[in-house]
Amino acid sequence: MHYFTSDYTTGCTPEILEALSATNLEETPGYGEDVYCEAAKALIQKECARPDADVYFLMAGTQTNLTIIAAALRPFHGVYGTVRSHINTHEAGAIERGGHKVIALPDVDGKLTAAQIAAEQEKYLHDPSREHIVMPKMVYISQPTEIGTLYSKQELEDLYAVCKQYGLYLYIDGARLGYGLTSPACDFTMADLANLCDVFYIGGTKCGLLFGEAAVILNPAVKEDFIPLAKQCGSILAKGRLLGIQFEAMFTNGLYYKVCRQGIDTAMQIKAALQQKGFEFLVDSPTNQQFVIVPREVYEEICKHFTVALWENLPDNKVAVRICTSWSTSQDAVDKFCKFIKEM
């Protein structure tokens, strides 16, 4: 039964398995001080057109979030995120373990706006009890968002301008960045992104690697002592090269984009099939996650043939279902799904 539950249901692109095999018995130093990490770092700096960027390879998404936030903030600093941001909902308190309050704000289509942050900061700065309130110091967003939507370049520019105005760091969680940058709806590149935030990470786990994420630190204030800090967080891999080898493969000849485009292509076919059948969506997502609204019995029927994720119970016996594709979603699986929907 085909899985459309998430984008981490399979292993990795064949190129990565090949690279791991080819280098398997080479002897290198540990902890990321090897030639593969160096090469991957250089490729990412180039991709970002930011030779000054610090690049570190971490193992997993929540780990990357907690480590980067610990690097940028002191424990009494808070971080703005949407109520449904990953750090607010699905990290089991990993950010709080570092002392930080996640200041949860309502979102529009999964996004925070520049005006919203400005308003929150004005409220904070003018609160007579300000010194007893958590001090906001970072804005956390995801691109694509947790519900598949995208920030436009203009939205990011506005948000980053407000962040700079108020002395806040802008951190972009790119767990699914590949599916954002390869969406036809995206109007900027990774190099643009690298100039529109203080730190971000390039998701690997969900974008074709076995595992691994690349933290890209632009703001010098966040760079200091990253390694000992990350070590204290338990975030340093002994065989760091495993991450370097994978990211080097991914940023050679545009492989990262190539594989992610498959996630977009398949998602768009599924979206079209569902639309043609007249179903509505929670939100108009141009990326690899689609949140379709169907009667509960339709959901149950789908479940007999495909593995999908129940996202939310809705009124009138309807449900929202998350259908997630990835770099590894086959055309065959999509054909079967679309045929099933059409004939339903």
Place this chain on the structure above:
Amino acid sequence: MHYFTSDYTTGCTPEILEALSATNLEETPGYGEDVYCEAAKALIQKECARPDADVYFLMAGTQTNLTIIAAALRPFHGVYGTVRSHINTHEAGAIERGGHKVIALPDVDGKLTAAQIAAEQEKYLHDPSREHIVMPKMVYISQPTEIGTLYSKQELEDLYAVCKQYGLYLYIDGARLGYGLTSPACDFTMADLANLCDVFYIGGTKCGLLFGEAAVILNPAVKEDFIPLAKQCGSILAKGRLLGIQFEAMFTNGLYYKVCRQGIDTAMQIKAALQQKGFEFLVDSPTNQQFVIVPREVYEEICKHFTVALWENLPDNKVAVRICTSWSTSQDAVDKFCKFIKEM
């Protein structure tokens, strides 16, 4: 130039690469809820003769230590370890980040003794300022120790009896457990070990896996809510199956022991060559780490041909050098090293 600096200089055993390739495009649930993790867990339970053991797969050693200690202790609890224990020296404060003081004790040959723990506890319990002192609640040891020595079965039995007497957990860091259990000097099995502590971990990263460690929890008091706790620590891998696949391969047909034995065999040849040349050792290690004492110029000469680790500067212009073999150390590399030593 051959590396003898550590046991994480290469990738993994071919069987693991094969298993990862063979399963690469299979679709499974995430977060360790897949058939491979289930199979690996069952194999480890069997190896431990403890079907009641909880088994969790984590990514890296420091991460495993901080997660297990957070699972067993509350933040105000302290943990006894030797002054040179890994948690006291090389984890950058990862244990302290959880609030725990590492109560560093002197060691004999890298080991803590039952009598020593009993004496410390008596001192603590009779201290008039006891309520202002960190409350000890765990004994942390490594098997093999950080300097390659081994606890005997009797030593572990004595230590565990004292722990139980004083209400302390005994936790065994098995980062190099494979090299302990396959040493001719070891007088017990993994099943014995599983009855001589509250929790331990089976090292993968240094013992033939690409990466990964298996936490084995015996004491029900440490089992509660492990998953949300580990998630808060950032220790849960989305594609948990990668760890299950590897450990399943390792505990099928005794592969774990087979590959580790290679580390022991090669270390013993190197040890013999160095002994024959008349060199002394910091300690008599029966495992894959050898700490040989040589004049500085000998060390410098070795460095021209092999990569080894300077361990400690000693008086009289001597140095202690760590020579570390592993599952991937080739007979060819050892032959070259021994020949070099002999002809030196």
Place this chain on the structure above:
Amino acid sequence: MHYFTSDYTTGCTPEILEALSATNLEETPGYGEDVYCEAAKALIQKECARPDADVYFLMAGTQTNLTIIAAALRPFHGVYGTVRSHINTHEAGAIERGGHKVIALPDVDGKLTAAQIAAEQEKYLHDPSREHIVMPKMVYISQPTEIGTLYSKQELEDLYAVCKQYGLYLYIDGARLGYGLTSPACDFTMADLANLCDVFYIGGTKCGLLFGEAAVILNPAVKEDFIPLAKQCGSILAKGRLLGIQFEAMFTNGLYYKVCRQGIDTAMQIKAALQQKGFEFLVDSPTNQQFVIVPREVYEEICKHFTVALWENLPDNKVAVRICTSWSTSQDAVDKFCKFIKEM
């Protein structure tokens, strides 16, 4: 100019100054192991009709909250509170510093309901991503609430029943407990309260003491190792007797209630004067905090003669103003304020 900004604008009741003077040069052991702490503890146990209660004296409100929550929870546990609960708004992340997420819920008149907690727990327990969500383990409420309202006995009974059903601790922040128990609107006693929660604290700082709060722990699961835990939190006063002396004075001959009644009496006079003038209130508060809605120019006029706190900007150029009385609010001050309002 008279202060109506808070209930901690002055020192303490004369009886406390006398008790501190009378005992000033007596020599006692430190850290709460003195006869005054023992006596105060016994009086509080009697007041609660719970001779089994553990009673500890702490220095300040936020400190008491963070210490009790650390005593009851493990770092990965979350605590439910209203969006405007003190721990969510005015403790600068003190709870998060212990690792805990404050799970902020909407309130009705400052209160959480049993049905609301049951619904949240059902949602949590049935969430397919439950293991990635912060595990709720405590309900935090304030009596009186942060906006001066009161839980009825029935509401507390219902809430506590739901807490027990779902394995949650119920913790009641009694920073202003004296003003709750002496309000005519309150339908229960401290002894009732002590049977309707797992732990609560009796506010001293705002209720006539110089400083200090009394934690009352009913549930044995929260009692364990409180002293070393509190010591780690920095919450143990060397001259613990200062707290014992104060609480002993307060719970001798009902002084605690007597002084708090003054806060209620004066608040009710002020409330009546404002009502007679036709002003509305944010909420109908039967305790010492009144939140009146007035045109901004009225607020500014008041500020020329009295010190009050701007609580919230409202539409139509109106503001909500907090007027807070206390045990030390004089009849003279109230007369002046009421006269001012009447003649305005």
Place this chain on the structure above:
Amino acid sequence: MHYFTSDYTTGCTPEILEALSATNLEETPGYGEDVYCEAAKALIQKECARPDADVYFLMAGTQTNLTIIAAALRPFHGVYGTVRSHINTHEAGAIERGGHKVIALPDVDGKLTAAQIAAEQEKYLHDPSREHIVMPKMVYISQPTEIGTLYSKQELEDLYAVCKQYGLYLYIDGARLGYGLTSPACDFTMADLANLCDVFYIGGTKCGLLFGEAAVILNPAVKEDFIPLAKQCGSILAKGRLLGIQFEAMFTNGLYYKVCRQGIDTAMQIKAALQQKGFEFLVDSPTNQQFVIVPREVYEEICKHFTVALWENLPDNKVAVRICTSWSTSQDAVDKFCKFIKEM
């Protein structure tokens, strides 16, 4: 029975009780924003000849240590202290709760030396595993030390020079500072001290106040955001004025020194009596703590008449006894003690 167990066995100097009484019903803002805190701050700045110093009033010693260390360091930073430093022995892990490792070093007469810190830093900086080791960032010392000894001005100058050379903060715990500055053996003033460290605190609790400590921050790098940080630590007193009133009284007309001198005078009489009787001391202490070595039966005999503290069991059935005087030790008590010793 007279207490010589500690310097926190009584209340406060009469002047403080008077000041608290005189101001008791005055109405002021909370949280240290009152005129008394302002006045006390100004007096301390003057005493330190450092108008640029930030001064904050905290409640207790361990709280002050954990707050100042959190203000100066990030969680992955470690702090050097002696093995018997207060933060290493008697704070129940309060420093570790902030993430910091206390790097315990051997002491000579309770003190760290400049050479020792330089040697430790050289070892750290040249360790090939440096990035896995806790990063030292602060030197913590106590003046007087935990065993009553004093740093000389030269020793402090040397230590501070080394700290600056290696980028370490020097923090001086002055829990008993009054007994240091008024000892005839002390060769510097508070103003000297304020130029020989980055931050220190002036102990109140043990030096004549009811409770309270004054943090004096000299280095701008430690000043930033102290209030929200301290609030997160639970270290801000609502009625902050209580601390301001006390410190204002103490630094008016040299009261702080006057009362502490009483502790020194009485200690010196006791020391002389014990010396005349031929007893030896653990260390030659010129301050209010004396550690005398006596046969166990002598200790037991003393205990029948006075309350003293057993410090350490020694060989040959001897014990070290701590005899601690304070601002409140009466001449009568000392006379009785000296007479008892003489006639023993």
